[in-house]
Amino acid sequence: MGCYSLTITFLSWTLIHTSDQDSLTRPNIHIHAINSIQTTVDLLLSSTPVHLTHLLYTVLAGVLYVIFVVVYWLMGGTNESGQPYIYSILDLSERPLVATLCMLGVVLLCLPSCHFVWWNMQLLREWVVSRERVRRMVLKREVWWWVKVSGGATFDLVPSLDPAASVFEA
Template structure:
C-alpha cells in the first residue's frame, strides 16, 4: 500500500485537483459500501433532522444572535446545510432515474403490473441537469469544509478553549465539540465523496474569512455572550495581540492543514479497503446500485461498455441517451441482480 499511497500523494500535487471537476458525479451521491439505496436515503434524512434539531436547540438555548459568533456553531450549521443539500441532491437524482424506468414501464404495458424488468444492457449515462451539477459542486465544497473544520474545532476547543473557560460538560457541549467530528468522520467513511489535498485552498479562504470577521468584530467594539471584547479568549486582539497572532497562525498553518491531511488519508484508506480483495464484497457495485435505485427488478447488468460516469451533462432542448444500446455491446459479461 505504501507505493500506492505515495503515487496518490503525488497525484494530489497537481493544479487540476484544485477544481471541483465532476468527471464522476455519482461519487457524490452514492455510498462507498453496499448499502441499499433506500437505507442510504434514510441515513441522509436522519442526519438532516438530527443536525437541524441540535441547531434549533442551540439557538433556543442561547436566545441571542451572538450564538453564531462561535466557530463551532457556524461549522455545525454548515454541516446541517451539507446534509440537507446531500439529501436533496440524492432525491433529485433518484427521481430522474426512476422517471426513466417509469417511462420504460409505460412503453411496455405487459410489464407494468410487475414493475420494470431489467434487460441485459449497460446502465447510463443519465442526463445531469446544469442546476444539479452546480448543486453537487456546492455539496462537495461543503463536505470538505465540514470534514476538516469539524476535526479542527474539536482539537482547538479541547486544547485551547476548554482549559481556559471550563464550560460545563453538558450534552449540548459534547455534541458540538465531539459529536460534530463523529458525524463528519462517519459521513467520510460511508460516502464515496472524494477528498483532494489541493482543496485546502478553499479551507484556507474560509478560515481567513472567519479571522477577518473576528478582527472586524473586535474593531467595531463587539462583545461575546459574557460582554467581553472578543469572541474567544485566544482571539483577544486588544488584550493579548501576540497570543491572538500565534493562535491564528497555528490554526491556519498547522491545525487545519493537519486535519485536512487526516481527512484525505481516511478517504484513501476507505477507497483502499473498498476496492481491495478483502473489501470487495462490501464495496458498492455502481451499476447494480443505480439499477435498484430506478426500481428495476431481475434481469442482468452488463459489465461491457460501462461508461466512466453514469451521468452526462444535459443540454436544454436535447434528449440524452439513458441506456447504451445492446447492439453496441460486444461479448457482454452479465452480472445478475
C-alpha cells in the same frame, strides 16, 4: 468542512476547555465533539473526494474566519458572557500577540495538518472499498437495487451475481 470540525474539536478541548467542568454541557459537546464524529462517519461512508489541492480552499476559509474575528472585535462584538471576543484565546483587546499567533497557527499549521489527516482517512476509505470482498458486496447491493426496487433486468448488470442473494453475505 471535515477539516474545520477536526480543528475545532482539537483546539476546543486542548486550548479552551482544558479542565473546565462548566464546559461539559450538551450544546458544547455537540458543537465541539459530536460534529467531528458526524463528519468523520460521513466521510467514511460516502464517496466524497478529498484532494491535497483542496487545502487551498481550507486555508482560504481560515483566512476569511480570521478577517471575521478581527471585524467582529473592531465592531465591538461580544460573546454570550459579554466579553469582547468569541473565544478567550482570540482576545485581541487584552492579548493581541497571543491572539494573532493563535490565528496564524490555526491557519498555517492546524488546518493543513487536519486536512492531511482528512486526506489520509479518504485514502483509507478508498483502500477498504478497493478490496475484492467489499466490492463484491457493493455490487450485490447494486444488483439487488436494480432488480428489486427499480424493476430493471439483470442482463444489464453483472449476470454472475444472484440478485436474490443477501446484500450482507460475504
